Amino acid sequence: MDKRFWVVVPAAGSARRMGAAVPKQYLPLAGRTVIEWSLAPFLAHARTVAIVVVLAEQDQRWPQIAIAGDAKIATAIGGAERMDSVLAGLRALQDRAAPDDWVLVHDAARPCLSAGDLDRLLNELSNDDVGGLLAAPVVDTLKRADDGGRVLQTVPREKLWRALTPQMFRRDLLQRALQSAQAKGLAVTDEAQAIEALGLQPKLVAGDSDNVKITLPEDLPRAERILISRSAT
């Protein structure tokens, strides 16, 4: 894709499930911090126009990050939910990005995005009318539990995918979709869900299952192994 694109990186979460003293986006990982790895593919891409990193209001760590001064990075203040933070990032772009410019939204907690997956997303969606997201097909058998932690049913996994990020939509459409979801009290957990609520069908683009989200303590050593093995090749 030859068109340039904008990036919003929601980094305003409180990382409750990680249970660390430091918000997970600032935890050390393979010689850097999680957020530096998550931003790296976009800072390295020739067609990134600018990146808005959306921070928690009380965040005091971002200014200490080496790349905080990068000319391509601006910051905004996030909100109570991820969707509020993404909206804040889009609003920070609205005077600079044209309505039909592509915006990629990528979790600060996903440090293992590969350059190949980023380019595949950009190339597969460059002429798409709706936009879409990186996703990984479900390969395990899925069980739904009852309140007692026992199997209630096996959930058919055909055509089931795990949503990843980046998720890529045109700025005005995404902003309208998220504003509409917010107005309806629809607590969307990713950008695609807000687009779906408009009756549109985002395209699924196969992504690497190594594109892990740092959520629980065991995710950090897994990400470390992925990044170190990738740098060794």
Ligand SMILES: Nc1ccn([C@@H]2O[C@H](COP(=O)(O)OP(=O)(O)OP(=O)(O)O)[C@@H](O)[C@H]2O)c(=O)n1
């Ligand atoms: N109000 C929020 C909540 C989440 N995020 C960001 O959205 C991404 C994915 O969210 P998640 O993994 O759930 O992060 P947390 O909300 O911090 O984790 P937890 O649910 O365990 O508290 C993270 O980069 C997080 O910083 C955000 O910008 N604003």
Ligand SMILES: C[C@](O)(CO)[C@H](O)COP(=O)(O)O
């Ligand atoms: C956006 C996302 O990473 C796609 O899987 C996921 O929905 C984020 O969920 P979280 O609970 O905010 O981590």
